[in-house]
Amino acid sequence: MRRIGGRDIVAAILIALVAGAIFTSPPLQTLQGLSLDILTAMRGKLVGDHRDPATSPVVVVAIDGETYDTPPFKGSPTQTWTREIGRVLGSITEGGAKVIGFDVIFPSSIEQSEIPFGDASFGSRLKGFDRDYLIALRQLSDGGKLVLGEILSNDHPDVPYPAQRLAVKNNVRALNVHTDTDDVIRRMPLSFAIDGKPVPAMAVELAARALGTTPGNGPSGAMQLPGYTIPSAVPNTLTLNYRGMGRDVPAYSFADLRACVEKGDRDFFRRAFDGKVVLLGTVLNFEDRKLTSMRLSGGYDGSPAPRCALPAPAGTAQKARSDIAGVFVHATVVRNLIERDAVTELGFPARTVLTIAFAAIIACAACMLAPGGAVIAWLALTAVYAAVAVGAFVHALALPLTEPALASLAALAMMIGYRFMLADRDERFLRKSFAFYLAPEVINTMVASGKMPALGGEMRNVTMFFSDLSGFSSIAETMTPGELVTLMNEYLSAMTDIIESHGGYVDKYIGDSIVAMFGAPADDPAHARNAVHAALKCHEKLAELNASNPAFAGHGLSHRIGLNSGEAVVGNIGSRRRFNYTVMSDTVNVASRLEGANKYYGTAIMASETTMAQTGDTFAWRELDAIRVLGRGEAIQVFEPLADKGAESAEQTKVATAYAEGLACWRAREFAKAAEAFDGVAKIDPASALFAKRAKALAANPPSPEWTPVNTLEGK
Template sequence: MLKGRTIRGFLICLAVTAAVVLVYAAGALDSLEWRSIDLRFQARGARPANPDIVVVSIDEHSIDRLGRWPWPRETHAKLIDRLSAAGAKAIAFDVLFTEPDSANPKSDAALAASAGKAGNVVSAFFYRGGMDANLLGKDPLFPLPALAKESFVGFVNFNPDPDGVCRHGHLYSIYGNNVYPSLPVAALAMSRKKTFEELLPELPVTVDKDPLVAHNELFINYQPQTDRTGYEIIPFADVVEGKIPDKTFKDKIVLVGGTAAALFDVKATPYTPIFYGVLIHANIIDNLISGNYLKPGSGAFTILYILVVGLILGAVLPRLGPWQKLVVLVAVAGAATGVSFWMFSAKNRIVPLVAPLLATVGCYGAETFYRLLIEEREKRKIKGSFRQYLSPKIIDVITKDPTKLALGGVERDVSIFFLDIAGFTTMAEALKPTQLVEVMNQCLTEFSRIILRHDGLINKYIGDCIMAFWNAPADQPNHAAQACLAALDCIKALPDLNRRFQEKGLPRIDCRVGINTGTVVVGNMGSLERFDYTVMGDPVNLASRLEGANKQYQTRIMISEATFELAREAIEARDLDLIRVKGKREPRKVFEVLCAKGEMSEELSEGRKRFHTALALYRQKRFDEAIDTFQSVFDYLPNDHVTRVYLERARAFTSHPPPPAWDGVYEFATK
């Protein structure tokens, strides 16, 4: 049995892994992977920037000093003269000089003359139609002919990913019969006194040399720009006014570009949604010089990685218990995350993260779900091993009136009681069959005695669950109160049961109870040969749902409003919630039974009072006040999980308010 289950679990994990591979191959995970790479950037933080790259910024300070933008071309000519005299190796303008200076056409000649005299100027051009997948440029906007003749040219187009973030930089483009470098490549070539063709073999990445860079796209290894880290940025005005010493630019690559807000030259990068375009060029040059560009794994490597993760999980998970599986899930997910972050920070390698994590969680979830189905089947087998208890009152009724054994039933108001042993799944895996039988027998025996002591009829045992009801076949005016008091006594019996289990090395148990009161059909139902005295109707289903709903709040006894109204003189309870169980339209008000009447402590009483005050504020959509009041509940009930549930809901509603028609109802998505 275990071997077959293990094989089926392995096949399930293999199927999940194959599905993840298909999803990855279809590109459906790309945006999530990009976001995970951005997180790796942010986690890594700053690294030293290349000091041989300097940025001259067209900033607000310079515009204030030199006048309204655009400036006369003579101003840029002065900058070239100043930088050339200081010994700059290359001067690259991330500024388009594509149209004549309408105010002073002669200034264009001055700019071209200064560029020619310097001999190391790179002018920018721009593809208005962008570039296609084959790097073919469309509709270029070249510099003025005179300037283009006296300088090297490079394009300044960026190609953001679909989410708008610039993560890649093209090294070259094609237009007509010519190959044009990007501005960073042109600047690097100029600094080495080479043409683009001469520089190409020296680049750390080319299409021919490095298959990690698809279509000659450089995956930029960004350096964040802060007050303490990044590239040296100097105001344009300070340079042309001679305030900056020559050594600042000596043997440096100087990039000239806009940082003033009015110039709108900003892009989104992994670090920030606002990053100056000229700094992106600086990062690309830095990557080209150092070779520290990012190197993504190939698609084949990623698929192999996913398959290895899936195969390992398929071999391991089916053999483990639930807690062990959870440990493996955390370990594998943590290892995948740690490796991806370490390879990114230490090796400049992009190891895929999202797809392996999806495979890990998917295998865990699918195999666990499959295991739960198997456990449910085993629970049904265990249920058949318990004989049904019969209330003495039923025996009396049948003895007096044998006709009640006839098939059929009558409508009657009853209180239906469902008790379930919490943690049964874990216990079933952890114990030997004989130990499990011992625990079940002791629990069901104790709880059954309590139910019978409160004149309940034990209808059936459903594995680890007891179904009972009151007010049939005999009349019981206080049936709702008796059901609630029986539930409280079951809870009171837990410490003694657990003490006995602990003495034998058996696990502790807990239980949950759901009680509902309503009109049902009660009587003998089945065939002539085999029948049960039972109840049928929607109130039965609701009682079962209330038992399961305890998990949401970590409560032990949940009752319906109908039960509360009939039992309120015998119990202390608190308003728990307005819920809509799955498959039902009408919301139900539910209560948590706290104790029998007269047994409430001062702390519990004050805690309940504050909770009800907070709940009223919550239902009035006064969430901030509700949060404060819910917090005060912990002064009296420090471990109250119900309060924590409402705090989470209220905090969520402060960020995302409910719709105007919100009625305070919580809808259960599952049974």
């Protein structure tokens, strides 16, 4: 994780402010509506929130396709339906309906037709056709049970014809809707100014009459019903809450209700309409369709209500649609008002603050994490926030969703760009400059600290690795400089790759020698085991290079490796102007001596007792000797790793067994027996040959009683 500096924090804040201001600005106001659409869809899919249509306080009487296809309406102009509408409305009122609202407008009467018909106009021959209908309107209006609808417009108003207005004594309310810039209805007007006075919209009027009250305005100017201040993020509007996705409002076919009147089933009207608000409107596939906040998930034209007299038409299964009949928009407003369930949206200041805060969090994450990790963090935090937003929307609170998501994504992109162009420029320079000199772990530490390297060190338990090519000077004399460079590059590259793949850090190259350590700079509890593994692999790799690499052909290179584990000072060591990340201690010196000690025993790898002990039972070992290296008084037990435990060859097992027997006799001063044991494998094991020769010499000339089985090496 990247360390954040003061400059980065300022950049993150500025980026969040810019992104938040852009995505909550008026030109992108459609994002607020899109949030409502997404929340409605997610709530519908994840929560469901289905409600029993029977509990709905509002129902719809639908002039639907069935009505147009059913006698006596089939083939008849709608202007001729008025008398039947009056009869059905009368039965609905007798059934106990609280109030009826018209979402259909009859702007003219068939009695007004001036088309010639014989000696007179067609209209004059039908005088009195609407009389019963107008009487029904008057009776319902006088009882406060009826409200007609109209469309207010300066250019093309759509209003009931004058006789209807007179019959209902101007009990007419506006059906106008509030359409966002993307032609989607998410909010509905609450009132309209008529002759300089606010007049409630149709849905508000119906809800108020159902509740037996009159709408008013609170101290803040927001419209109120008794005990309920209607939330209005956009002034004088209500935000629609489609909990049931339209299926929570029952829809009765007008054709079935007309047949029910003919049947005389008053009980059906009582069961269906008692205590309900009734909306009369058209529900057709081609007329008065509205896009709402259900457009992403799909909404329904109500839920088919129980039938009274006619069988349900075949093939009328409901399907979700992006648009719904306009009458259900008004029905939703009525239900929201009566149940006090309109959506509460955050105001512009709160939306902006929330968007900026979310963008700032993502910007900080993008500052600390790598680009891939920052994208994952954005996805995770956005998913969590979306879950919180859906949970809030279940309780009718709409948190902004698209604005924070898009603003934070923009902040993520800007912060990654900022890091690439400015903040990480020094880091890239540092990595590029030191990549060929320092271990990646050291560079990472430098970058994370935000500091350039400085003098200093710490005590660490490490395993030191020293290797050197045997007799390389004489081989180098026979090669051209170009051949020598090619050979060394191949050898050092191969060995370094193995060392680093096992967690080691190459401290330095000294000619053909390699100095490496395990356990630093990256902490590694298994540093001894990894160092032995690396040594075995390096030995195998050199054999492969000798056999297959043209640069090694004919040279038969061999190397010696010394391993020792212990405490050492690790860090930046040198002068104030020039230093290296390296290691210093007696542990280092002993590893160097063990590398050289291999030539006395004819071995390729020699490790100290401390290294062997720290590897556990991972490897098969043989104890070589107890030696005293140059410059150190204390004896050291040394071992040779043969292979992974259980992977040693039959020859290695034979040699190790004979060697152990001979070494035991040697230490017991039984030199003749020791020589015999060593002689058995001396032809295939240089170390056994060395001990056989020494044992024979001591058998011929026994040492003094003060003799100890420790081999003091005179050279490096």
